[in-house]
Amino acid sequence: MRATGIVVEYNPFHNGHLYHFQQSRLKTKSDIVIAVMSGNFLQRGEPALVDKWTRTKMALAAGVDIVIELPYVFATAQASDFAKGAIYLLDALKCTSFCFGSEEGSLNAFHHTYDLLSTKKADYNAAISNLIKQGISYPKALNEAYKLISAHSTIPLVDLSKPNNILGYHYIEAAHNLQAAIKPETIQRVVSNYHDDVKTNETIASATGIRKALFEEQALAPVQHFLPNTSYNELVTWKEHQQAFGSWEQFWPLLRFTILRHSKAQLATFSEVTEGMENAIWNAAHKCETFVEFMHSIKSKRFTWTRIQRMLTHIYTGFTREQLKQFNLPTYIRPLGMSKNGQAYLQSIKKDLQLPLISRVAASKGNDMLELDIKVTNLYYLGLQTTTSQKLIGNDYRTIPIIR
Amino acid sequence: MRATGIVVEYNPFHNGHLYHFQQSRLKTKSDIVIAVMSGNFLQRGEPALVDKWTRTKMALAAGVDIVIELPYVFATAQASDFAKGAIYLLDALKCTSFCFGSEEGSLNAFHHTYDLLSTKKADYNAAISNLIKQGISYPKALNEAYKLISAHSTIPLVDLSKPNNILGYHYIEAAHNLQAAIKPETIQRVVSNYHDDVKTNETIASATGIRKALFEEQALAPVQHFLPNTSYNELVTWKEHQQAFGSWEQFWPLLRFTILRHSKAQLATFSEVTEGMENAIWNAAHKCETFVEFMHSIKSKRFTWTRIQRMLTHIYTGFTREQLKQFNLPTYIRPLGMSKNGQAYLQSIKKDLQLPLISRVAASKGNDMLELDIKVTNLYYLGLQTTTSQKLIGNDYRTIPIIR
Numbered sequence: 068m069r070a071t072g073i074v075v076e077y078n079p080f081h082n083g084h085l086y087h088f089q090q091s092r093l094k095t096k097s098d099i100v101i102a103v104m105s106g107n108f109l110q111r112g113e114p115a116l117v118d119k120w121t122r123t124k125m126a127l128a129a130g131v132d133i134v135i136e137l138p139y140v141f142a143t144a145q146a147s148d149f150a151k152g153a154i155y156l157l158d159a160l161k162c163t164s165f166c167f168g169s170e171e172g173s174l175n176a177f178h179h180t181y182d183l184l185s186t187k188k189a190d191y192n193a194a195i196s197n198l199i200k201q202g203i204s205y206p207k208a209l210n211e212a213y214k215l216i217s218a219h220s221t222i223p224l225v226d227l228s229k230p231n232n233i234l235g236y237h238y239i240e241a242a243h244n245l246q247a248a249i250k251p252e253t254i255q256r257v258v259s260n261y262h263d264d265v266k267t268n269e270t271i272a273s274a275t276g277i278r279k280a281l282f283e284e285q286a287l288a289p290v291q292h293f294l295p296n297t298s299y300n301e302l303v304t305w306k307e308h309q310q311a312f313g314s315w316e317q318f319w320p321l322l323r324f325t326i327l328r329h330s331k332a333q334l335a336t337f338s339e340v341t342e343g344m345e346n347a348i349w350n351a352a353h354k355c356e357t358f359v360e361f362m363h364s365i366k367s368k369r370f371t372w373t374r375i376q377r378m379l380t381h382i383y384t385g386f387t388r389e390q391l392k393q394f395n396l397p398t399y400i401r402p403l404g405m406s407k408n409g410q411a412y413l414q415s416i417k418k419d420l421q422l423p424l425i426s427r428v429a430a431s432k433g434n435d436m437l438e439l440d441i442k443v444t445n446l447y448y449l450g451l452q453t454t455t456s457q458k459l460i461g462n463d464y465r466t467i468p469i470i471r
Numbered sequence: 472m473r474a475t476g477i478v479v480e481y482n483p484f485h486n487g488h489l490y491h492f493q494q495s496r497l498k499t500k501s502d503i504v505i506a507v508m509s510g511n512f513l514q515r516g517e518p519a520l521v522d523k524w525t526r527t528k529m530a531l532a533a534g535v536d537i538v539i540e541l542p543y544v545f546a547t548a549q550a551s552d553f554a555k556g557a558i559y560l561l562d563a564l565k566c567t568s569f570c571f572g573s574e575e576g577s578l579n580a581f582h583h584t585y586d587l588l589s590t591k592k593a594d595y596n597a598a599i600s601n602l603i604k605q606g607i608s609y610p611k612a613l614n615e616a617y618k619l620i621s622a623h624s625t626i627p628l629v630d631l632s633k634p635n636n637i638l639g640y641h642y643i644e645a646a647h648n649l650q651a652a653i654k655p656e657t658i659q660r661v662v663s664n665y666h667d668d669v670k671t672n673e674t675i676a677s678a679t680g681i682r683k684a685l686f687e688e689q690a691l692a693p694v695q696h697f698l699p700n701t702s703y704n705e706l707v708t709w710k711e712h713q714q715a716f717g718s719w720e721q722f723w724p725l726l727r728f729t730i731l732r733h734s735k736a737q738l739a740t741f742s743e744v745t746e747g748m749e750n751a752i753w754n755a756a757h758k759c760e761t762f763v764e765f766m767h768s769i770k771s772k773r774f775t776w777t778r779i780q781r782m783l784t785h786i787y788t789g790f791t792r793e794q795l796k797q798f799n800l801p802t803y804i805r806p807l808g809m810s811k812n813g814q815a816y817l818q819s820i821k822k823d824l825q826l827p828l829i830s831r832v833a834a835s836k837g838n839d840m841l842e843l844d845i846k847v848t849n850l851y852y853l854g855l856q857t858t859t860s861q862k863l864i865g866n867d868y869r870t871i872p873i874i875r
Contacts, residue, residue: 320861321728324853327846327864328729328789353849356861385732442731445757449728457724457760460731 068412070099072157072165072249074137074150074238077104078115078278080125080298083257083271088131090254091166099412101133101160102126103153104403105142106440107313107447108384110149112376114313114447116278117305118459120466123404127471128297132409135160136401138436139443140394143380145339150237151245155396158247161416165249167238170229172255180217180225181239187216204371206233231256269293282314310453315379318450319358322383326352329382338381338391339374348378383450384443398436401425404469428463472816474503476561476569476653478541478554478642480513481506482520482682484529484702487661487675492535494658495570503816505537505564506530507557508807509546510844511717511851512788514553516780518717518851520682521709522863524870527808531875532701536813539564540805542840543847544798547784549743554641555649559800562651565820569653571642574633576659584621584629585643591620608775610637635660673697686718714857719783722854723762726787730756733786742785742795743778752782787854788847802840805829808873832867 073091077084092100104126106119115122123134141152157165171177184191194212199205210228217224225232239251257271272280272293280290287306291299311317326334326348334345347365355361365375381387400422405413417424428441441463448459477495481488496504508530510523519526527538545556561569575581588595598616603609614632621628629636643655661675676684676697684694691710695703715721730738730752738749751769759765769779785791804826809817821828832845845867852863 320853320856321725324725324728324850325732327849327853328787333789353865383732385737445731446728449724449731452724461757 068098068408068415069096070101070132070160070162070412071095071097071252072101072103072154072160072162074153074157074165074167074234075102075104075126076109076115076274077102077122077126078109078274079117079294079302080122080129081272081274081277081293082295083273083293085129085295086257086271087168087254088126088129091252094254095164095166095252097163099132099408100130101135101157101162101409102131103135103137103156105137106139107444108139108143108380110142110144110146110377111373112143112378112380113315114318114380114450116281116312116314117302117309118313118447118462119403119444120462120469121301121305123469124471125295125298125301127404127406127469128301129295130406132412133160133405134403136403136440138397138399138401139384139386139439140391140436141397143377143386144391145374145377146234146237147240150234150241152397154238154241154247154249155245156400158242158245158249159397159400159420159422161419162249164252165238165242166252166254167231167235168256169225169231169235169253170256171225171232171235172253173223174251174253176223176225177235177239177251177253179220179222180227180236181243183217183220183224184213185243191216202368204369205374206371209233278314281312282316309451309456311451311456313447313451315358315362315376317452318383319361320452321450322358322379323352323361325383325385334382336387336389337378338386338388340378340382342369344370344375344378348382384439384446386439386443390439394436397422398434399423399425401428401437401440402468404471406471410470426468472502472812472819473500474505474536474564474566474816475499475501475656476505476507476558476564476566478557478561478569478571478638479506479530480509480519480678481526481530482509482513482678483698483706484526484533485676485678485681485697486699487677487697489533489699490661490675491570491572491658492530492533495656498658499568499570499656501567503536503812504534505539505561505566505813506535507539507541507560509541510543511848512543512547512784514546514548514550514781515777516547516782516784517719518722518784518854520685520716520718521706521713522717522851522866523807523848524866524873525705525709527873528875529699529702529705531808531810531873532705533699534810536816537564537809538807540807540844542801542803542805543788543790543843544795544840545801547781547790548795549778549781550638550641551644554638554645556801558642558645558651558653559649560804562646562649562653563801563804563824563826565823566653568656569642569646570656570658571635571639572660573629573635573639573657574660575629575636575639576657577627578655578657580627580629581639581643581655581657583624583626584631584640585647587621587624587628588617589647595620606772608773609778610775613637682718685716686720713855713860715855715860717851717855719762719766719780721856722787723765724856725854726762726783727756727765729787729789738786740791740793741782742790742792744782744786746773748774748779748782752786788843788850790843790847794843798840801826802838803827803829805832805841805844806872808875810875814874830872 107115126134194215195208198208198211213227277290331345331349351361351364444463445460448456511519530538545553598619599612602612602615617631681694681697735749735753755765755768848867849864852860
């Protein structure tokens with residue numbers, strides 16, 4: 068059986084994801100599609116709308132064959148580490164290819180860009196440092212430095228100001244650095260703008276747009292036509308049972324408490340909290356009563372919104388820079404769910420796997436990376452702060468991979 | 472002006488406190504009564520029912536002349552350190568005497584007991600160690616060892632199985648150890664049993680009984696006749712504004728989150744968390760959905776309920792054993808409120824004070840002990856988890872001593 072891999076968050080699984088996943092299967096002529104999916108905290112530094120099990124159900128219902136959890140360490144890291152963790156897992160799972168959505172759509176442009184930046188690495192890095200010193204954010208500096216380096220290029224290159232192009236570039240870079248056997252492939256995204264608001268005459272919108280509509284309207288109906296029915300029904304069921312969706316607004320009382328419980332010096336020990344941001348965070352948390360107010364108070368040109376949110380994620384979960392240093396690559400493969408075909412595929416490759424395949428977490432005491440996943444899952448449920456969500460503590464010990 | 476000192480928590484201020492305070496003034500023939508009062512966390516390891524400002528108002532309304540905050544470091548410490556901090560402050564405030572309520576009622580018995588235990592210190596300590604090794608709690612071991620040492624004594628001694636006698640003993644010991652000029656005095660308590668339930672045909676009940684009735688009945692009326700009207704009115708006003716009283720049940724979501732956010736090894740760094748209690752606390756917090764269930768799950772013969780609650784207090788506030796080591800004696804005098812007479816008294820002794828008199832905390836950056844008081848005050852308000860209580864963050868910066 069031939070397998071392709073995709074890297075996803077499915078927050079929530081929508082029609083655009085469905086398109087990407089179906090095209091990935093077609094384009095790579097694969098029998099099996101394996102999704103490496105973030106757990107309950109995401110790369111944008113946010114708690115997921117619904118937990119990883121519910122998002123796994125959405126993916127399986129849409130036809131994804133296997134969902135593997137991307138450990139917290141990578142799921143909430145900056146793009147290069149996020150990509151490294153995901154591609155490493157897909158390669159470990161013997162995928163022939165991985166297939167990412169991009170604004171660009173042509174793989175050649177990615178290869179050219181990778182070759183250009185590898186050749187001019189020193190110049191590129193010098194330009195980035197220089198731009199950061201001028202006080203602009205890291206992603207902006209990357210993009211500006213890239214423009215400088217690529218100014219006189221005559222071959223087609225990727226526009227690295229687009230978010231999915233950036234991620235795609237990191238996937239390709241990761242595959243190179245890992246010397247992985249897995250081959251990249253890309254599909255053009257059908258939604259042109261990542262942050263677009265939802266438009267009522269279309270059936271595809273970005274997850275960001277869908278979440279925004281959902282929180283602004285405080286209702287599910289307005290986003291229904293952007294989602295497969297199975298996804299929509301999972302959201303409805305979740306809302307009925309948990310009474311709340313995951314968001315920083317919902318988690319704010321616990322986040323604020325956690326910030327106020329620490330000194331500025333302690334805040335500076337958490338992953339990604341650097342360059343005095345502990346002061347801004349500490350001061351603003353004392354003054355601001357809502358998360359939005361708090362974010363607007365600490366936002367600066369220096370850091371992107373998502374980078375700041377990742378700082379907050381690590382403060383919330385108590386994840387320090389020292390801890391991060393202990394981890395390099397994923398140490399286990401943890402399936403969250405699979406189809407019958409997916410199950411057969413895993414059986415067929417099982418004996419050749421270099422990493423342990425973990426279906427029951429109770430059997431894996433002493434694995435720090437996995438214990439961290441279990442811990443942050445608990446902190447996610449507590450963050451929802453509803454009567455039912457409190458009952459989900461320890462859920463990772465009780466839940467085995469979903470078979471569909 | 473002649474001043475006497477009392478050590479109080481006023482949680483809440485009730486008729487028994489009124490009697491003790493009035494008798495203290497009479498017995499010591501003092502013009503001024505100064506109460507050293509715990510802030511928002513108490514020696515029993517609990518959040519206070521209402522905040523320190525409200526309890527200060529109750530005390531001033533009843534006629535107490537000056538209320539001084541006992542810093543968190545001492546207010547939530549074991550009895551000997553609690554007593555040391557309190558007596559040191561009253562001595563620093565030039566009180567001629569301090570006057571404590573006791574089951575015993577005779578000062579001579581305390582002096583005899585102190586002399587006996589000082590003389591037989593080595594035997595006493597050996598007996599305590601020996602008893603603790605047999606797995607009984609520290610306070611029980613103290614009492615049993617004391618019985619052994621005092622078995623053949625013919626002079627009247629204090630019964631150290633009674634909670635107020637124990638505290639009284641520690642006050643006297645503290646005064647000796649500090650070589651303080653201040654002289655002890657005692658008054659017999661009119662409620663014989665500290666943990667008595669409230670009795671409807673009486674007007675004096677213990678604070679424990681009052682709190683119990685208040686939480687069980689979920690109403691204020693049943694405790695009204697145990698409180699001066701001014702105290703009762705303060706409780707009513709607090710309830711109207713804050714919608715909740717401070718209790719571990721109320722704080723439990725934040726406490727549980729904090730426990731689950733830490734590893735067992737991290738829990739063991741907090742003050743008083745020793746002898747593997749981090750394991751019991753961590754395990755139980757994963758399983759138990761209510762505070763009562765949690766406490767019953769971790770209670771053992773080894774530790775008293777209050778000792779365990781103090782562990783939880785320090786976990787909640789993030790106060791470590793390492794931090795505790797930095798502190799020895801109070802480094803400031805912080806009045807929370809005073810009468811006109813109290814104000815005149817403070818004016819009269821001001822120039823002779825060895826400690827800074829702090830009315831505005833903003834002026835005292837860099838004082839770790841004071842910053843801790845401000846921090847735990849904020850964490851207290853967040854613990855109430857109501858809309859109005861969130862607005863009280865930073866209250867210590869905005870509130871100046873109450874003048875009545």
